[in-house]
Amino acid sequence: MSEKMRKVFGIDLGTTYSSIAYVDEYGKPVILPNAENQHLTPSVVFFDEGNIVVGDVAKESSKIYPDEVVSFVKRSMGEPNFLFEYDSKTYRAEEISSYIIRKVVQDAEQNLGEKITDVVITCPAYFGINEREATKKAGEIAGYNVRQIINEPTAAAIAYGTVESSERKTVLVYDLGGGTFDITMIEIKPDAIEVICTGGDHNLGGKDWDDRIVSYLVEEFQNKTGIEEDILDDPDTCQELQLSAEKAKKVLSQREKTPIAITHGGERVKVEIELKKFEGITTDLLERTIAFIHDMLEEARKKGYDKFDEIILVGGATRMPLIMKRIKEEFSIEPKSFEPDEAVAKGAAIYGCKLALNDGLIKKISENTGKKIEQFNDLIELTDAVDVTPAQIQEAARQVADETGYTLAAVERSAVKVKNVTSKSFGVIVRNRQNEEIVFNLITRNTSVPVNTKKAFFTGIADQETVLIRIMENETSETTIPPQYAVEIGTAVLDLPNGLPADLPVEITFNLDMDGCLQINAVETFASRAVDVTLNTCAVIDGEELEEAKVRCQSLVVH
């Protein structure tokens, strides 16, 4: 394989498990096992004095050293106030995630015997700007070049679409992972994968099902022993019960009942949990996912999509039979379970490969034609933009195939177009005629990205000195909403010249790219002063703290 072309690996950075995949020389996505020879690495980090241990050992250690182990950190991505403290040092979610990335990449390097530099990392479609940025930073802290952050359901659909790409169809991707739930409508065409609509809840996942079992076990323990204290206050018992609950959930996916032993304060109690009970205490969780599907379908209808052909289930939690049963009952379609644990990483790998091959093609075409070519999305875009003939492209593809060892078909297939939508709406705070503050959305959710919108607003008073632009993220499809429904993700200040009248138009442009990166430009129309903002929020590790984390991570050995 050529040294000139860097492989791009796909990482599924999950709430409970993570994995890494790449596309082999036959164009087939393959999961790379970790040092323990497992496809999935538990996303659990154990601070073992000077060492960082990630994976199964860390998970098992949680029983003995509950205070030194951190799990489910993905749920805190983009939360600026989440700080894990160990040995008087504090760690942000991004940094802890970087250890997980280090672990899976390191093990993959060992397995392949080659250095990995470039990665594509997945995140729930429902992640906002902060969470996406945090995910990207996690990859950077780990020391890798994060080529792109792509949505998990999109990745799953890419993997699915590559397998079944012969016909055009609309599929719903029901992605219930360990900690997040995404529902996405995707149109798979032979030459493109297009996201229509997306929705979900990043606080709903398999862990919530586990937690229900834990609550039930606590109750049963109290009933059987008469002990009234909250046994979850004891970190050891709490960890033990969480692990038991996860196991019980897995057993209940295959059997009608399972026994669980609870040991606490010298008392040992055996509790048997039946599938029926389990279903009973989790119905509301399942119903929440159904409600989200209907909400999303409602949005899709507005875009003219009123039916779908298939429902595919991804994410480990979809292994629970009750989920398949309920979906079938609701939509009268037999859902297909598609590699629930691996589809996301594989899709990310395919996408990574596409990026790498695109690089190769650009380079070759540039070399062959002497033209400077920017990154492109698909071949049509390429031919339209730089006047390259199909023959020149084919020639370049042949050369890339020769150099990389990929088949020509694999190289050509890499030109499949992937079109995404934004899961959030973005707007600014303005005042309406009643002089009340409202959020005016320039980009509404489920709009295809990249997107660029411009809108003129007006200054409120004469001689106004500055314009404060407060950039807001929210989840409604309406153009205007009250500010309490939105989160402020950044601000910018535009200085105005003196002596301006009231009602002076100020043009604001929002530019949201494929990565979910938002750029804002504001221009006052009198003297054409402009202010550019690339979102820089306090919610994500940055500046000195980021550099320190990078250094810290590089000097650490992750096991």
Next chain:
Amino acid sequence: MGRKNFYILLDLSIDPPEDDQKIIELTIKKKQAEWSRFRNHPTKGLKAKQSIDLLPEIRRIMKDPELRKTEASNAVKFLSKKAGEKFLVIDRHLDICMSKGFITDEEIFNLAKRHSVKASEIRKRIKQREDEKNAEINKQIKLRSAKGYITKDELSELAEIHSVSAKEIRKRVTCPIKKSLQKSSKKPTTLDKAIEKIIIDNLKIVGKSSLYHFLDLPPDSSLEILQKKSKIKESELHKRGKKDALGTAGIALAGHCRTIFKTENSRNSYDMTNARSLFKGLDSDIDVAGMDGTIRTEYYNVLVDSAVKLGMNRNEAHNYIKDYSSKKKWEIETKAKRPGWVLYAVVIAVLLFIGASAGIYLHIKNESKLKKEYQQVLAGIENYNDPETKARVFNNYISTHKESDRRTIDAVKRLGKLRLAIDELKAKEFIADADKLLAEKKYQNALAIYKEFISRYPKSLYADKIKKKIAELSALLDEIDYKELDRLQGKPVQVRALAYSAYLKEHPKGKNIKNAKKILSNMLEEYYLTLLKEIEKCEKKEDWEKGVLSCDDFIKIYNGHQRAVDIKEQQDILRTRLWEEETFARMLQKVNAKGRDYQAGRQILIDYLNAYPDSYINDKIKVELANLDKKELMAKTAGKKERLIRLIKKSGSRFILNRNATVKDRKTGLTWCVADSLLDTDDCLDYDSAIEYTNILKTGGYNDWRLPTVAELAQLYKQKPFFPQDESEWYWTTKNYSRYADGWSKVVDIVTSKNEVMWEKEERDSRDCGSVRAVRE
């Protein structure tokens, strides 16, 4: 929702308040690490997230000396309020300990320790807590009224607990009083405790007391409304951009609402759980009562009363306390020590006995007098021939003399002999009558005669003979009647079942009884299904009375069978429907009697809706309510229209009133509606609705109504002679424009209805609410 006090949240010293910035910052950091660690705790994760989300606010407040000072003083207030609440529990525990009439020092010590207060506080409390009874009674009534009504049994129970008259309790009741609890087909079970706890934790985070409160609906809302609101709430929450603890807990609660308010049963389970959650206080009461391992009877009784106060019935209360105690391995004293009054009662009984014995002795004196009297009776009797008369004389003697006297005994013997003679005579008469009927094959009548004989003279010497005849005749009739049943083939199952049932009743010992029973039993399912269809028909036709009656026979025939129980349940429903229908008719009469007092009429219906939120006729009532609204509106607008027409007529010859509710302006040639949109709909309209209103307006049979221009309206209201001003202050015109190029923020010119020559043009936001005076060419 009020947020938690930061001094308390951070566990900082309140008295004196911690003021050292360094210590405060250190504590915040410590707490931040602690909450982060708990961020993914199975049960406390959300609460931790809520605290984490508060961190910026905590830092803002705690860094500002002034704000910090206020925070500290709020903390003091909060804690003193909390301490007040603690005394409520102490009071309850005192009630238990004092139920035996006194409280021991040891108990005071234990209570003080349990509630972490000084013993002197407890003593002070004992003195203070007299006469809070009234407030307590009111609370209890409220608790029981939560289901929409209160039963008579509950009233008497409350009266008993508080030692007041039922009348006194009744005075305080503001909801309907019913005879008994409304039957529900299935007794609801409570929610799983784990789920209950999750719901309570989430409710705490969003600052609501129940799922009803969360949906901002009263607990007696219909299931349909609850489901609808749950969906709306969920959708709203999905749209919220902020996925903070509040939003997350809200979404989780919305999920619970959807599952819990899915069926009546699951909703009942939740209600039951809610009611049961009140028992947590009871648990702590039992803990106090069982402090020394045994629950005294006095304590036990107080506990039962407490449980009843919380809404349990007595049986449930006994079971609950017993279960709880046995779980804790505590014994309950079965009987209280025998009080002193029992001894007094025994002494009084003995004294009475002695008095009675003394009385007997006095009667012996009468003996000789009686002997003489009896001899006279015997002598006198010989004068009568008729045995019946003789028997009457003996009867008289026996009834007026002491039974145990030997003369009375003799009289009874003699009377017995006389009766035999009478028997024989009567028997002969009866047999002759019966024989005559037998000859005429009137078996049933003959049998009746025999039976009458037996019932009149059961001890007659002929009784056995007659009984034999009865048996023979019964067997004969049994055969005849049974054969008669065969003829019923092809008749409806109800007729057949009724006949077989009558046969079984008539011949309880008949020869064919087994067969008949079997056939009747075989008919059960057919009859049941037919009856269900019949009930369905009745339900469709809403002929509840017929439905109730048709169930009667089935229930009688198959009494004790499960199907009869099922039908009885159906019949109960039908009966309720019948009652509801009758009530509805009565209510309508009352409403009609109220005439134009629509409010009073409405109140009658609303009272019913409130008292019986699940009643079948509620839809009809709602329709009736809507009708009342319509009638009232029509009455109201009719009056206003008349007034306006009078004013138009008065305004001179400019306006010509047409008969079709329109008015022509001779000056402009335009035709206007007499009634404007406010008069027409009793509502104001925004601009879009105003356009829609003119589009669908059909006044006078025209469909080309439109909004007027500014000039047209001005001619009407700003040029003499004016069109009379009505209730609307201003009217929409066709003139509208947007403030921004993309149509955002629309503004419309309007004309006021004020009659004036000098006027200024005004503009309004298109979302404002105004009126339309529709016009056509």
